[in-house]
Amino acid sequence: MSRRTHPATPPAPPRPWWHDAVVYQVYPRSFQDADGDGVGDLAGIALRLDYLTWLGVNAIWLSPIYPSPLVDFGYDVSDYTAVDPVYGTLDDLGRLIAEAHARGLRLILDLVPSHTSDRHPWFQASRSSRDDPKRDWYLWRDPAPDGGPPNNWLSHFGGRAWTWDAATGQFYLHSFVPEQPDLNWRNPEVLDAMAGVMRFWLDRGIDGFRVDVIHNLLKDEAFRDDPPNPDFVPGPGANPYHSLRHLHSSDQPDVHRLLRWFRRQIDAYPGRVLIGEVEYGSSVERLARFYGDGDELHLALNFSLMTLPWESAAIADHLARYDAALPPGACPTFVVGNHDRARVATRIGPAQARVAAMLLLTARNTPFVYQGDELGMRNAELGPEHQRDPWGLRVPGHGRDPVRTPMRWDASGHAGFTTGEPWLPVGDDAGTENVARLREDERSILTLHRRLLALRRADAVFTLGRQRVLPLAGDVVGYVREDGERRVWVALNLGSREVEVETPGAGGGTIALSTALDREGEAVGRSLRLRGDEGCVVVLGRNSGRGTSTPRAGRAGPHDRGWP
Ligand code: GLC
Numbered sequence: 243m244s245r246r247t248h249p250a251t252p253p254a255p256p257r258p259w260w261h262d263a264v265v266y267q268v269y270p271r272s273f274q275d276a277d278g279d280g281v282g283d284l285a286g287i288a289l290r291l292d293y294l295t296w297l298g299v300n301a302i303w304l305s306p307i308y309p310s311p312l313v314d315f316g317y318d319v320s321d322y323t324a325v326d327p328v329y330g331t332l333d334d335l336g337r338l339i340a341e342a343h344a345r346g347l348r349l350i351l352d353l354v355p356s357h358t359s360d361r362h363p364w365f366q367a368s369r370s371s372r373d374d375p376k377r378d379w380y381l382w383r384d385p386a387p388d389g390g391p392p393n394n395w396l397s398h399f400g401g402r403a404w405t406w407d408a409a410t411g412q413f414y415l416h417s418f419v420p421e422q423p424d425l426n427w428r429n430p431e432v433l434d435a436m437a438g439v440m441r442f443w444l445d446r447g448i449d450g451f452r453v454d455v456i457h458n459l460l461k462d463e464a465f466r467d468d469p470p471n472p473d474f475v476p477g478p479g480a481n482p483y484h485s486l487r488h489l490h491s492s493d494q495p496d497v498h499r500l501l502r503w504f505r506r507q508i509d510a511y512p513g514r515v516l517i518g519e520v521e522y523g524s525s526v527e528r529l530a531r532f533y534g535d536g537d538e539l540h541l542a543l544n545f546s547l548m549t550l551p552w553e554s555a556a557i558a559d560h561l562a563r564y565d566a567a568l569p570p571g572a573c574p575t576f577v578v579g580n581h582d583r584a585r586v587a588t589r590i591g592p593a594q595a596r597v598a599a600m601l602l603l604t605a606r607n608t609p610f611v612y613q614g615d616e617l618g619m620r621n622a623e624l625g626p627e628h629q630r631d632p633w634g635l636r637v638p639g640h641g642r643d644p645v646r647t648p649m650r651w652d653a654s655g656h657a658g659f660t661t662g663e664p665w666l667p668v669g670d671d672a673g674t675e676n677v678a679r680l681r682e683d684e685r686s687i688l689t690l691h692r693r694l695l696a697l698r699r700a701d702a703v704f705t706l707g708r709q710r711v712l713p714l715a716g717d718v719v720g721y722v723r724e725d726g727e728r729r730v731w732v733a734l735n736l737g738s739r740e741v742e743v744e745t746p747g748a749g750g751g752t753i754a755l756s757t758a759l760d761r762e763g764e765a766v767g768r769s770l771r772l773r774g775d776e777g778c779v780v781v782l783g784r785n786s787g788r789g790t791s792t793p794r795a796g797r798a799g800p801h802d803r804g805w806p
Pocket of ligand 1: 314317318354418454455519581582
């Protein structure tokens with residue numbers, strides 16, 4: 243056998259799956275109840291996997307499923323290595339992972355390392371005495387000289403971030419409610435314990451973690467006061483948390499050291515993804531820093547489409563600057579909805595929610611879709627008796643219950659979500675705004691999501707292509723995705739008036755999809771007429787009509803059979 247003298251060029255590493263994925267956020271309490279107790283569960287999610295493959299997403303992120311006293315609805319974890327009985331068992335999770343993987347769907351869990359529940363055995367031990375070996379797993383401090391809290395830090399959910407513990411004569415820190423004490427991430431024993439937690443789930447085959455509030459993990463070692471925020475405008479609706487600038491209570495520079503540590507844990511399991519929740523309102527530069535030198539987060543969640551004014555200038559500027567700010571090889575993300583903020587259809591209206599879906603699913607990024615946004619769900623009108631969220635109970639107007647109401651599957655009682663009494667009502671319009679009806683409607687927002695997802699799958703330009711943001715044309719945000727010869731133009735009218743926009747390049751093109759779902763195949767010349775609130779995907783070039791195949795909803799596709 244001849245010995246090879248010139249080593250072959252190593253093959254390019256395969257593209258990580260999350261660069262091409264669309265992640266669907268499941269809020270387990272509200273997705274599907276299989277046992278009739280009115281709360282969603284893992285067995286219920288398994289029953290609906292065929293819906294997710296029919297829709298065309300690739301990965302599911304589950305909000306927390308761990309045992310929790312539910313003060314913050316699962317984001318107060320009392321056992322990191324178990325499943326809350328209300329959701330099922332570890333075996334149910336194993337089955338869900340296997341059934342998801344059998345369909346080519348990845349499963350991502352939420353990891354909440356910044357704080358535990360006050361019922362967690364770690365905190366119970368920590369608060370039992372000043373000498374307990376776990377005392378330093380949390381952040382305990384003596385009172386200030388006047389007997390008050392050690393500094394001026396505030397809780398995200400209203401009030402002080404410190405609670406007095408009379409038994410041991412110290413305050414403990416909680417960035418959220420007092421029932422969510424913050425872990426001390428400067429204590430190596432905490433790192434060891436959390437590494438064990440991560441291994442526990444990774445060994446069971448999950449595909450990665452979405453890590454909660456990573457900017458919150460480390461605090462100033464000297465516990466200095468946060469300075470006042472000069473831009474804060476007090477008044478009804480204002481969140482008092484923003485009266486300070488959180489220079490010391492969050493986002494410390496050495497959090498990057500910690501993120502590299504998280505990444506090493508994940509890298510021990512090839513093919514698993516590390517996603518981080520980064521503070522709302524982060525600049526593009528700050529978002530970029532969380533990718534490190536390719537050794538921190540794989541994906542940093544970008545909430546800008548939820549926080550920026552929904553105006554063409556702001557959105558186009560953000561698209562251009564975000565893409566430019568990210569380090570080479572880093573994959574952008576966009577989120578237009580989640581369990582924490584108003585529904586996109588409520589924030590910007592149902593017509594623009596369709597435009598936002600087109601942006602989310604055609605811009606260069608790994609998109610995150612929140613359950614129910616594909617149905618155009620709006621914030622539910624809930625009476626005070628349904629107010630459950632601690633944020634809303636502490637700071638009026640901030641309750642998140644209206645965005646967490648159950649999925650609507652069909653027109654049956656409680657929208658097919660449960661045979662019992664749902665933990666939150668399904669809402670008045672569930673009789674018509676449900677999966678069963680909207681999937682039969684060729685022009686529905688559900689059909690639009692499915693068509694956009696199909697387009698994205700069928701044409702690599704949407705995942706591999708570079709992105710060039712076009713100069714602003716009034717209310718129209720435009721960008722071109724390019725991959726070799728293939729060029730696709732996306733034009734989004736963020737205004738309600740009809741406009742005429744110039745086609746980029748000289749060759750014209752063909753409409754592949756309009757948000758109104760009624761212009762497929764229409765030829766485009768030197769300009770494109772966009773109706774108010776309309777977005778279009780246009781394949782550029784003279785022969786653009788050919789090769790533009792976008793499976794229509796309703797036609798048999800590979801995943802159609804077996805949909806319940
Ligand atoms: C994250 C979660 C939110 C939770 C908070 C505290 O922002 O998304 O639901 O309340 O962290 O854990």
